[in-house]
Amino acid sequence: MKILLLGKNGQVGWELQRALAPLGEVVALDRRGTDGLHGDLEDLQGLEATVRKLAPGIIVNAAAYTAVDKAETDEARARRINADAVRVLATEAGRLGTLLVHYSTDYVFDGSGARPWREDAPTGPLSVYGRSKLAGEEAIRASACRHLIFRTSWVHAARGNNFPRTMLRLAAERDSLRVIADQFGAPTGAELIADVSAHAIRAVQADPGLGGLYHLAADGETSWHGYAQFVIEHARQIGVLLKAREIVPIGTRDYPTAAERPLNSRLDTALLRSRFGLQLPDWRDGVARMLQEIAGRESSVQ
Numbered sequence: 001m002k003i004l005l006l007g008k009n010g011q012v013g014w015e016l017q018r019a020l021a022p023l024g025e026v027v028a029l030d031r032r033g034t035d036g037l038h039g040d041l042e043d044l045q046g047l048e049a050t051v052r053k054l055a056p057g058i059i060v061n062a063a064a065y066t067a068v069d070k071a072e073t074d075e076a077r078a079r080r081i082n083a084d085a086v087r088v089l090a091t092e093a094g095r096l097g098t099l100l101v102h103y104s105t106d107y108v109f110d111g112s113g114a115r116p117w118r119e120d121a122p123t124g125p126l127s128v129y130g131r132s133k134l135a136g137e138e139a140i141r142a143s144a145c146r147h148l149i150f151r152t153s154w155v156h157a158a159r160g161n162n163f164p165r166t167m168l169r170l171a172a173e174r175d176s177l178r179v180i181a182d183q184f185g186a187p188t189g190a191e192l193i194a195d196v197s198a199h200a201i202r203a204v205q206a207d208p209g210l211g212g213l214y215h216l217a218a219d220g221e222t223s224w225h226g227y228a229q230f231v232i233e234h235a236r237q238i239g240v241l242l243k244a245r246e247i248v249p250i251g252t253r254d255y256p257t258a259a260e261r262p263l264n265s266r267l268d269t270a271l272l273r274s275r276f277g278l279q280l281p282d283w284r285d286g287v288a289r290m291l292q293e294i295a296g297r298e299s300s301v302q
Contacts (some may be wrong), residue, residue, distance in 0.1 A: 002027060004056040006039050006089075007063030011157035012103060015194035016062055023198060027054060031063075039063070041085035042077070051092040058201060059093055060101040061086065064133070068107070069258040071128040078128055083135035090143035099146045099204060099211070101197060106153040106185060106217075108134040111262020114184075118268045119151075119213050127259035137213070146208060148200055150193065150216040153265045154227075156286070157190035158293040163224070164231045165294070171232050171244035181225035181249035185265030186217040189286035200276055210275055215267035218283035225249045227287075234288055238295050 001024035007013040008028035020026050029039025029050075037053065038046030041063050051059065065071065065081040086102060093100040107130035108123045125131045140147050156162045164187075170177055196216055204210045222230070228247050236242060252263065269280055 001025065001057040002054055003058045003060060004051065004054055005029065005060045005062065006041065007061065008039075010062055010064075011155055011160045011162065011190040012193050013062035014159060015157065015190045016060060016197065019191075019194035019198040020060065020201075023201060024057065027056070041081040044080075044085060044088050047085055048088050048092060051089065051096070055096055056098060058099045058101065059089055060197070061089055062103060064103065065129070068127060068129045068261075071132065072258045075128045075132075078132040079135065082129075082132035083139060086136035087139035087143070090140045090145050090147070093147070094143045094145035097146070099148070099201065100140060101148045101201060102136065102140060102150070103193070104137050104149055104151045105130065105133050106151060106265040106267055107262060108137065108151065109262055109264070111183075111264045113264055114266070115264075116266035116268035117215065117264075119215055119271055126262060129259060130262075146204075146211055148197070148204060148211055149213045150197065151213070151267060152188050152193055152216045153185045153267055154187045154217075155190055155193065156187055156290055158290050163187075163227065164287065164290065167228045167231045168235060168240065168242070168294070171235075171242040174244055176246040176248060177228065177244050178248045178250045178255070179225040179228040180252055180255055181223045182251050183261055183263050183265065184221050184223050186219070186221050186267065187227055187283045187287055188216070188218045189290060192218060192281065192286055196272070196276075196278065196280075199278070200272075203276055214272040214275075215269050216272055217267045217269055217280070218286055219269075219280045220282045220284070221266055222283065223249075230284060230287060231291065234291050235295070238292060240291075240295055
């Protein structure tokens with residue numbers, strides 16, 4: 001069975017190349033494509049032609065427009081990648097009878113309250129990015145294709161640009177850091193997302209009734225400030241030399257951004273855990289493992 005993976009070089013896409021390999025022949029594409037195949041989600045015609053040429057049994061879309069602040073002034077491009085391209089994939093998946101696996105975000109919610117969001121909670125995105133991702137979800141559901149949609153949050157990995165790598169860089173340069181303390185969520189490793197995806201795909205192949213929308217995040221919760229504290233403290237414990245001695249908690253209002261962020265990014269994962277028989281690890285476990293990997297890579301280069 002052929003598996004078409006889009007976004008192969010992103011944080012989740014990189015891990016999916018490993019996790020999907022036992023399930024079939026993985027054709028992994030990035031924006032440049034290869035051998036006449038198109039992985040650029042802005043090229044809707046090329047994307048459609050690629051799916052038709054490969055006729056994969058599974059499509060896994062790990063590509064997205066993720067520049068949250070830039071999207072506020074780049075709405076057309078964000079919508080083309082996050083919604084229009086997804087509609088093409090969903091339409092083709094429906095035509096072929098193919099399973100479409102897609103990743104969405106906590107940004108589809110308005111961030112109110114403090115309770116973890118369930119899959120059936122009302123959406124209300126605050127940003128262009130959030131609206132474009134919600135439109136992608138809606139396109140999949142409207143197509144009636146076989147699908148798995150995973151909403152996730154605060155994704156991290158040892159490769160790529162992300163919050164912990166930024167904190168390590170700044171902590172090596174500065175005596176003090178100021179980090180938002182009133183936004184809450186669960187840092188979630190790309191490897192966890194990839195492994196759960198592969199597990200769910202196998203389950204849905206055996207029981208199509210398990211398809212649908214799920215929240216996928218590590219267990220527990222923290223703020224960006226708590227996250228930063230853990231990253232820096234653990235990095236020091238494993239021997240990373242850092243300059244910063246103070247991490248100052250600040251409010252969202254003290255760090256204005258072009259796009260409004262949800263204060264509550266907690267995701268309720270009970271449905272995912274119960275239907276697929278999963279136990280999700282605490283967010284600290286994944287972050288600690290990632291930091292160990294980063295430290296190991298950097299020491300091997302020196």
